[in-house]
Amino acid sequence: MLTTLAVKATTLVSTADTKIDxxxxxxxxxxxxxxxxxxxxxxxxxxxxxxxxxxxxxxxLWQRRRGGGGNHSGLLWAGLVGxxxxxxxxVIPIALTILDFLISAIAGIVSNIAGS
Numbered sequence: 001m002l003t004t005l006a007v008k009a010t011t012l013v014s015t016a017d018t019k020i021d022x023x024x025x026x027x028x029x030x031x032x033x034x035x036x037x038x039x040x041x042x043x044x045x046x047x048x049x050x051x052x053x054x055x056x057x058x059x060x061l062w063q064r065r066r067g068g069g070g071n072h073s074g075l076l077w078a079g080l081v082g083x084x085x086x087x088x089x090x091v092i093p094i095a096l097t098i099l100d101f102l103i104s105a106i107a108g109i110v111s112n113i114a115g116s
Contacts, residue, residue, distance in 0.1 A: 020100055046086050053079055057079075060075045
């Protein structure tokens with residue numbers, strides 16, 4: 001015997017009882033570590049990130065110029081790592097916000113299925 005589960009899409013992706021806030025935790029960590037030597041490390045990582053992005057784009061263009069076609073995956077990974085190094089206070093919260101949403105959606109689906 002086959003049964004169907006009729007649940008509205010809005011209730012299917014509701015948040016669970018416990019709120020997941022990875023972005024808030026990251027902001028608290030950065031706030032606690034701000035100042036002095038940590039800012040110097042972040043500045044250094046920003047410089048390394050910018051150099052990494054510029055070097056990867058330059059290497060890609062050089063490969064294209066020599067007729068090699070360029071390494072698209074290498075350019076992508078170097079760009080992602082360079083962006084992470086260049087702006088960790090921006091990139092990491094964006095990634096954590098997306099992860100917050102996904103975890104909340106999965107938790108809402110599981111709690112709705114378990115509650116039925």
